[in-house]
Amino acid sequence: MATSNATPEDAPGEPDSARSEGVDATTTAIAAIIDPLIENEKVIAAGFAERARLLAELHRLGEQPAIIAGLRGDPVETGADDPDTHAHGPAWDDVELAERTLATEVAGALRLHSTTARMMIFNAAHLVEKLPGFHTALAQGRISWAHVLRMQDVTTGAPDDVLTALEAAVLPKAEKLTATQFGRVAARELERLHPVSLQERADVGATLRRVVLQPDVDGMAWLNAYLKADEAQAGYDRLTRIAKSLNDADTNDGADGAAPAGDVVLRTMDQRRADAFRDLLLDGECVGGLGRGIRGTVHVTVPVLTLMGKSFEPGMLEGYGPIDPETARRLAGTAPRWDRILTHPETGCMLSVGRDSYTPPADMKRYTEIRDQTCQGIGCNRKATNSEIDHTVPWNKGGPTATGNLVHLCKACHRLKHQSSFSTRQSPTGALTWTSPGGKTYTREPANPIGPPPRRAPAAPPSPPSPTREDPPPF
Ligand SMILES: [Zn+2]
Numbered sequence: 001m002a003t004s005n006a007t008p009e010d011a012p013g014e015p016d017s018a019r020s021e022g023v024d025a026t027t028t029a030i031a032a033i034i035d036p037l038i039e040n041e042k043v044i045a046a047g048f049a050e051r052a053r054l055l056a057e058l059h060r061l062g063e064q065p066a067i068i069a070g071l072r073g074d075p076v077e078t079g080a081d082d083p084d085t086h087a088h089g090p091a092w093d094d095v096e097l098a099e100r101t102l103a104t105e106v107a108g109a110l111r112l113h114s115t116t117a118r119m120m121i122f123n124a125a126h127l128v129e130k131l132p133g134f135h136t137a138l139a140q141g142r143i144s145w146a147h148v149l150r151m152q153d154v155t156t157g158a159p160d161d162v163l164t165a166l167e168a169a170v171l172p173k174a175e176k177l178t179a180t181q182f183g184r185v186a187a188r189e190l191e192r193l194h195p196v197s198l199q200e201r202a203d204v205g206a207t208l209r210r211v212v213l214q215p216d217v218d219g220m221a222w223l224n225a226y227l228k229a230d231e232a233q234a235g236y237d238r239l240t241r242i243a244k245s246l247n248d249a250d251t252n253d254g255a256d257g258a259a260p261a262g263d264v265v266l267r268t269m270d271q272r273r274a275d276a277f278r279d280l281l282l283d284g285e286c287v288g289g290l291g292r293g294i295r296g297t298v299h300v301t302v303p304v305l306t307l308m309g310k311s312f313e314p315g316m317l318e319g320y321g322p323i324d325p326e327t328a329r330r331l332a333g334t335a336p337r338w339d340r341i342l343t344h345p346e347t348g349c350m351l352s353v354g355r356d357s358y359t360p361p362a363d364m365k366r367y368t369e370i371r372d373q374t375c376q377g378i379g380c381n382r383k384a385t386n387s388e389i390d391h392t393v394p395w396n397k398g399g400p401t402a403t404g405n406l407v408h409l410c411k412a413c414h415r416l417k418h419q420s421s422f423s424t425r426q427s428p429t430g431a432l433t434w435t436s437p438g439g440k441t442y443t444r445e446p447a448n449p450i451g452p453p454p455r456r457a458p459a460a461p462p463s464p465p466s467p468t469r470e471d472p473p474p475f
Contacts, residue, residue, distance in 0.1 A: 041141065042141025043141070044145070045140075045141040045142075046138070046139050048138060048145040049135055049139035050139070051124070052123075052124040052135060053135075054124075056127070056129065058106070058121060059121050059124065060125075063098070067098070068097065070437065071097055072097065072419070073418055073419045073422075074421075092415065101416065101420040101422065103118035104377075104422065105438050105440070106120065107378050108379070108440055108442040109438075109440060113379040114378060114380060114413075123156075127148060127152065130155070131148075131155065131163060133168070137171060137175070142175050143175055147179050147182055150182055150186060151186060157201075158194065162190070165193055166190055169189050170189050207271070211223070211239055211273045211274050211277050215320050219322075219324050221320065223235050223236060228327065229317055233317065234295075236296070238294055238295060238296030239277055239296075241294045243269055243272035243273040244269075245294070246275070298317060300315050300316065300317050300328055300331050300335075301316040301370055301448060302315040303315070306325045307329060309329070313325070315328025315332075316447060318383055321447075360406055364403060367403055368403055369385060371448050372387075372408040373447035373448065375409050376409060376444045376446070377410060377416065380412075382413075386410065387413075387414075388408070388414050390408070390409045390417065391405055391406060392406070392407055392425065404427075421437045422436055422437065423435045429446065429449045430446035431444065
């Protein structure tokens with residue numbers, strides 16, 4: 001408002017009506033964006049609710065006997081006469097088969113890792129069936145997806161009989177608080193309602209200890225320290241090697257849910273890796289000095305011109321992807337062993353032993369390892385060195401042991417291929433096309449499509465001698 005003691009030098013005061021018009025215009029301009037933003041947020045929330053509904057429906061579909069029968073694989077491939085059968089372990093039960101197959105179907109459709117897809121389906125069923133009030137509130141845009149994620153974090157593992165009371169108590173809070181604030185309130189409320197003591201739950205939590213390696217961008221990775229990718233991977237590899245040496249009698253690798261041998265409760269591979277990590281971090285060495293002399297290793301493919309400093313083409317770190325040329329050269333400089341892979345007939349790498357041998361020779365194995373880098377399952381990133389080699393056309397159906405018919409699949413993807421109605425076909429360069437029970441196809445290109453060597457051109461017939469041409473006369 002203009003004041004009565006204004007001097008002539010002051011800007012002339014605005015009349016009240018002009019100021020009020022300005023305020024109104026500002027309010028109107030901001031509201032013109034904020035109001036649709038609020039509406040858009042409701043649409044996004046409703047989209048998440050619909051996704052959860054569909055995934056929960058898929059989950060229910062996987063419980064129907066007729067659908068499960070349709071998900072089972074070719075009995076010939078799962079038969080005892082297939083050498084692969086010995087490698088990929090006992091058959092999954094119906095629940096496991098349906099969950100894994102449908103999760104992979106979703107993973108292919110939404111471009112996800114199958115573990116992520118499986119978790120998404122599990123969470124969707126949990127939301128729709130056990131937290132119906134939250135599902136409805138999400139569909140109506142009264143709460144956000146972030147609130148639902150907090151509620152799922154808090155309630156996963158909580159007994160079903162407290163969920164109704166918990167939901168009723170905390171849903172009104174979710175409509176008012178930020179997701180983080182709400183998460184704290186919900187955790188406190190669950191603590192009040194939970195029938196099992198925190199001590200007992202902490203004991204169960206301790207059995208889930210593990211070390212997680214997560215690739216990031218720009219040549220970096222998380223080992224839950226943000227490190228250069230090759231260092232993080234070498235650290236994880238070292239922990240794995242130490243974990244393997246911690247208990248020689250331990251036959252339960254925990255990776256595929258296999259039961260421990262006998263009645264002895266053994267640590268899983270995940271637990272041993274976490275214990276090695278803790279001991280090294282807190283004490284500098286593992287119990288009894290285990291781990292001394294164990295070094296982590298990484299596998300890197302470096303283009304020869306990068307190695308010579310004549311190209312900036314990146315190296316490829318196995319299980320990760322491209323790394324900067326300088327790191328690739330540094331790793332190459334300290335490598336104790338090299339495998340040359342040249343796409344040329346003179347390489348000496350045997351590309352097929354046909355039907356002579358089921359097991360590929362070492363150089364063929366290494367060739368496919370470098371070509372694939374990771375498991376070639378849908379959305380799967382497990383390292384090739386921790387995977388199995390599968391005959392795409394099964395051995396017991398006449399498939400040869402040849403690079404064009406061999407591909408890396410981790411234990412889980414390998415079992416999925418053989419035990420479910422997913423099928424695969426392979427191109428000569430190693431690209432693997434999966435066909436899902438839902439009729440979709442997904443092609444997985446190898447990390448290094450080195451392919452078979454070019455065929456030698458047939459020797460050209462000797463050209464007839466050209467008639468001797470007489471020099472023209474010098475005149
Ligand atoms: Zn896999």
